[in-house]
Amino acid sequence: MIKINNLTKKFGAHVSLDNISCEFRKNEAIALMGANGAGKTTLIRAILGYYHPNAGSVSINGLDPIKQRVEVLKEISFVPQLPPPIKLNIEELIQYISISTDVDKEKIIHYSNEMKLDLKSNMGKSFFKLSGGMKQKLLIAISLAKKSSIIIYDEPTANLDPKARDDFYRLLKQNEEEKVLLFVTHRLEEVKDLVNRQIYMDLGKVVSDDKI
Amino acid sequence: MKNLYLIAYLDLKESLRAKWFVVYSLVFGGLIALFFIAGVTESQVMGFSGLSRLLLMYIQITIVILPIFILITTVRSISGDRDNHILEYMLSFPISLKQYYWGKIIGRFITVYLPVLFAMLIAIAYGAFKGADIPWNIFFLYTGLLFAMSSAFLGIAFFISSFVKSSEVALGIAFFVWIFLLAFIDIALISLMMQNRFNEEFIIFIAMINPMEIFRVAAISLFDPELTVMGPVAYYILDSMSQMVFVLVSIAYPVFIGLLFAFMGYKIFEKKDLV
Numbered sequence: 001m002i003k004i005n006n007l008t009k010k011f012g013a014h015v016s017l018d019n020i021s022c023e024f025r026k027n028e029a030i031a032l033m034g035a036n037g038a039g040k041t042t043l044i045r046a047i048l049g050y051y052h053p054n055a056g057s058v059s060i061n062g063l064d065p066i067k068q069r070v071e072v073l074k075e076i077s078f079v080p081q082l083p084p085p086i087k088l089n090i091e092e093l094i095q096y097i098s099i100s101t102d103v104d105k106e107k108i109i110h111y112s113n114e115m116k117l118d119l120k121s122n123m124g125k126s127f128f129k130l131s132g133g134m135k136q137k138l139l140i141a142i143s144l145a146k147k148s149s150i151i152i153y154d155e156p157t158a159n160l161d162p163k164a165r166d167d168f169y170r171l172l173k174q175n176e177e178e179k180v181l182l183f184v185t186h187r188l189e190e191v192k193d194l195v196n197r198q199i200y201m202d203l204g205k206v207v208s209d210d211k212i
Numbered sequence: 213m214k215n216l217y218l219i220a221y222l223d224l225k226e227s228l229r230a231k232w233f234v235v236y237s238l239v240f241g242g243l244i245a246l247f248f249i250a251g252v253t254e255s256q257v258m259g260f261s262g263l264s265r266l267l268l269m270y271i272q273i274t275i276v277i278l279p280i281f282i283l284i285t286t287v288r289s290i291s292g293d294r295d296n297h298i299l300e301y302m303l304s305f306p307i308s309l310k311q312y313y314w315g316k317i318i319g320r321f322i323t324v325y326l327p328v329l330f331a332m333l334i335a336i337a338y339g340a341f342k343g344a345d346i347p348w349n350i351f352f353l354y355t356g357l358l359f360a361m362s363s364a365f366l367g368i369a370f371f372i373s374s375f376v377k378s379s380e381v382a383l384g385i386a387f388f389v390w391i392f393l394l395a396f397i398d399i400a401l402i403s404l405m406m407q408n409r410f411n412e413e414f415i416i417f418i419a420m421i422n423p424m425e426i427f428r429v430a431a432i433s434l435f436d437p438e439l440t441v442m443g444p445v446a447y448y449i450l451d452s453m454s455q456m457v458f459v460l461v462s463i464a465y466p467v468f469i470g471l472l473f474a475f476m477g478y479k480i481f482e483k484k485d486l487v
Contacts, residue, residue, distance in 0.1 A: 048304055050486040070306040078304040084297040087226050099218050100305045139301075 001026055001150060001180050002047060007056035009042055009204075016042040018204035019056065026149070029181035029194050034201035040184045041081075043201070044152055047182075048078060060150070074101070077143035081155040081184070083135035085128040090119060090138070093127050103145050111141035115167050132159035140168055144175055151175075154184040169194060215307050219315025220322070223289075227323040232285050236324070239281070240331040243273060248338060263339040264347045264435070270335070271354055271431045274328065275424060276394065278358070279365045282324050283386035286369035288379040289316055290481065295379050300487045309486075313478050317370055325362045329355060353434050353459065357427055360466035364423040367470030367477070374477035375484065393424045416448045423466040430462030 002024040009017040017039045024030060032040050045051050046058050049065030049072060058065055065072040086093060098105050112119040115137040127135065136159040143151060151172075157165045172181070172194060183191050188198065192212070200208040227233050247266045290313075293299040303312065332354060340346055368389060376382040398419065405415050419425050429449065433439055437455045439446030449458060 045300075045487060050300065050303070052483070052485055070308050073304060073306040076304065078301070080297060080301055082297065084301045086298055086301070087229075088222060092222055092225060096218060096222055096302070097305060100215050100307050 003059045005057045008054045010054050024180045030197045031195040032184045038201040039204040076150045077146045077148040078152045079139045079156045091123040107145035111144045150180045152182045215311040216315045220319035223319030237327040240327045244331045244335045262344045280390045282365040283369050287382040287386040290373040291376045291382040292379040356463045360463045361427050363470030364466035367473035371473040371477035374481040426462045
């Protein structure tokens with residue numbers, strides 16, 4: 001599903017991804033690990049089509065995420081490490097997502113309820129005024145409601161309390177079939193029940209790639 | 213197309229709630245209110261009186277403040293979203309870059325143009341209520357000129373926003389562009405003219421490709437078709453084209469500049485790393 005071929009990305013003189021090649025297939029749940037600055041987020045952003053590589057290529061189901069971004073992004077759900085300070089209210093944010101991505105609003109509400117987030121009473125509130133945990137819960141609910149074949153989470157539980165983390169992993173377990181799940185994480189023990197592959201990156205290279 | 217309208221609609225809604233928009237609307241609405249309170253319509257200066265005089269004053273002030281308002285509020289639209297990772301999340305949905313960029317421009321154009329237009333409409337409505345003669349020709353010319361100037365500076369702002377990574381730098385560049393077009397370019401041209409280094413036609417040509425300058429001269433031309441207040445410079449302009457053609461150019465040219473810069477900004481946005 002995701003094929004990364006000799007991918008190199010530089011920012012000035014700094015090499016963030018150094019000739020990386022790997023493949024992520026259906027039914028794989030991967031923990032992407034490594035120290036800060038190892039290139040994990042750069043790799044994710046390259047998969048999402050945000051970066052123009054200096055060399056190599058990324059292909060998602062045979063499509064280029066830069067040239068065919070709309071088709072590619074229909075298949076990807078993404079939750080960033082820190083929820084961005086979006087000024088739209090929740091109603092508008094859901095409108096943006098449901099119109100652009102064809103996601104049913106009721107499904108977002110359903111998954112929010114599963115994450116113990118009362119969305120209906122907060123619809124008029126600006127997204128950035130929600131607490132860190134509420135924002136993260138909403139982004140997770142959106143990612144699950146989207147029903148994508150690729151789910152990318154960049155440290156998704158950073159703002160969640162233990163109970164919310166359990167809800168998140170339970171929902172993920174129910175929704176992981178026939179998908180590629182890619183976690184950026186520093187805590188393998190948290191996702192060890194979910195993942196079946198572990199990739200360790202350092203200085204822009206893949207230093208280990210093991211099946212669990 | 214639905215995504216283009218969606219982005220424009222949401223940007224418009226977000227802007228209408230923003231504090232800067234409240235200040236922006238109050239400034240232009242307040243100006244008109246202040247003119248009425250100050251009795252500008254009852255005074256007569258250089259033959260201008262009533263609503264004509266009010267609109268003349270309004271346009272003179274607008275020349276100065278509209279560009280900087282548009283620049284500082286718009287220049288951060290993409291660079292700011294990039295800065296605080298909003299772009300990273302919002303563009304993870306299947307929206308083309310074309311729809312996102314042009315949707316933002318449409319939304320922002322409506323936001324910056326409407327208060328300026330409404331302020332003039334309020335003036336016209338209040339003037340009519342007071343029984344004043346309504347100078348429709350001036351109103352329509354100014355509507356066109358403000359549309360053109362808003363387009364020009366919106367395009368320039370989006371151009372800056374597309375290549376600058378930090379919103380602080382974007383603000384700095386925006387401020388420089390404004391002060392350069394407002395004053396520096398004139399000071400430089402006056403000094404060149406005094407030194408006789410270049411011929412006058414060339415210097416006047418440089419002055420007139422400045423969208424603020426062409427706006428200023430076009431605004432004068434409706435009251436003073438011969439541009440007598442400008443002295444001999446008027447000959448250079450009106451010998452090249454009729455007053456009507458000059459007014460049309462003064463509307464078409466800034467719109468073209470705005471579209472050109474917006475398009476260049478889009479090309480940069482498309483070709484550069486998004487975050």
